[in-house]
Amino acid sequence: MPSPPTPKHNHLLGALPAADYARLLPELEPVQMVLGQAIYESGGPQEYVYFPTTCIVSLLYVMQDGSSAEIAVVGNEGVVGVALFMGGGTTPSRAVVQSAGQAFRLDGVHLKDAFERGGPLQSLLLRYTQSLITQMAQTAVCNRHHTVEQQLCRWLLLSLDRLPTNELTMTQALIANMLGVRREGVTEAAGKLQSAGMINYSRGKITVLDRPKLERRACECYAVVKRESDRLFARNEAPVGALA
């Protein structure tokens, strides 16, 4: 059996200098994230931030009539609950576990203390916020201009990057919900990817068989988002906004 993930499996926590990490460690609480579980409801209170290690959380914008569309995915590269340190209170989005696994949570009071102290944690959280903004904006333009098939490729690749395996447990209804399209659209797009030998889809499990091909089929939006999260941890870029 593989050893359970430690907070360091989350890239933000893993990038902290030893002293900052040690200070935070006693406050981090491991939690199991169950598929479909809502961590926050739209407009609801947020008590904790979550640092995913092996799970993926989807941020969905919920319309008044109940329909929803995914605006970002957060995995081990990020944190769920940006509103808590940005001071915005609630958000209009809903955070739902899209792939089961583990996360570490930190209560809002500790988080705010740590954030306001400045230093590397603050700088990482702010930089992550920028990459989240880019992801949201790119998702918006992707929704507008690209086909369901391209969007599905983007979505699969973003999910895979955040998972330890090449397998996703996922129903078509759930994917339709994420992409904000009808189920038939997803069935058709998944069917095409399957007959092209890129994925295998059966009984709610998607296995990616040919990743390079999937990357070629995806729109550029995947690369834009990936570049942005890679940039987050790039050492050569001086964090000008970091507060001493």
Place this chain on the structure above:
Amino acid sequence: MIENSLLAALPGAAYRRLLAGFEPVDLSFGEILYEPGQTISHVYFPGSSLVSLLTLADGHLALEVGLIGRDGMTGVPLVLGFKESAVRALVQGAGTASRMEAGVFMREFRRSPRLQRELYRYIHTLMAQISQTAACNRFHVVEQRLARWLLMTHDRVKADRFRMTHEFLGHMLGVRRVGVTKAAQALQQRKLISYSRGDITVLDRAGLEAATCPCYGIVKDMHDT
């Protein structure tokens, strides 16, 4: 005199300090403040001007993801730790703004916890606007979205008449020109706007509010609270 409400919300001392570093500028329609990947040289706090944030796909397809007026600022990546813009910032409504050189601004930012709090809060509102725009684009028809866009512009410009070409609106809404033409004609037939040669006049604001999707009210509430 600074007309930007984000700056005006700062307490007296912080505000006066900051004020000294600003340079008043007039922004003209169509002016590009930054392109994606370009270094941000100045931050802009719009007064009567309006700046659109556009995300590009495939090099030419654009979509407006955020709109910045007197309630906001451009140059958010600086505050978050990056020197380059991720989007195109395009002047969509000519008018006044106050600008400050990026390095000077960041020094002021680092020494003012109050300014930090204000701007973090603002960025959070901007994120809500972006995510909301993403969902709106997905679900609502062009006519509703055009009405929303006109209302948001109207709120920020504080004038009933503004200049706007079809091509430009197409970029904003992420649709082709004919889509814009059809939607604008529909609003005109309902006597909500009049549109001629790139001049749009809002005739019936309440009517536009009834014609738009709920997204308009949601984003407005976020900014007002």
